[in-house]
Amino acid sequence: MSQDEIGWELGLIVPPEIESEFMKVRTGSKPQAGYGTQTSKPKFSIERYFDSNQLPLSIARVSPSTLRELISTIDSAIGQDNDIILCFNSQLLFGEGDIEHVSIIEKFNKDSGQITVVDPAIGLPKRLSEIGGLWIISERGT
Secondary structure (H helix, E strand, O other): OOHHHHHHHOOOEEOHHHHHHOOOOEEOOOOOOOOEOOOOOHHHOHHHHHHHOOOOOOOOOOOOOOHHHHHHHHHHHHHOOOOEEEEEOHHHHHOOOOOOEEEEEEEEEOOOOEEEEEOOOOOOOOOOOOOOOOOOOOOOOO
């Protein structure tokens, strides 16, 4: 399938001013969740997409409650050659953006603790810059 066809099946909605960039697309005012796919709606769900296109894939949503569980889940999934998508709510984090923004966990090395996360947004570099990573703010010693 083309990107347009996949987007259509996942309920993609875009601003009217970029409609001409697509062969088949929904337009309209900005939804509460932001422009993009509508995979949280049953008729546009990823599960439905897999089923209707007879793809031998499944999706499981996991919300680890501890760091240990998170590490174990990532390690197990990558060990089974599964893909891992990290989903977060940009509106909750930044006050704007997508309710379901995703990045891809590309690599994980449990021994070294190295993880590579790729944001598929258009125009972003594949790798993090040297300023990427955790920024820890703590109280200064006096």
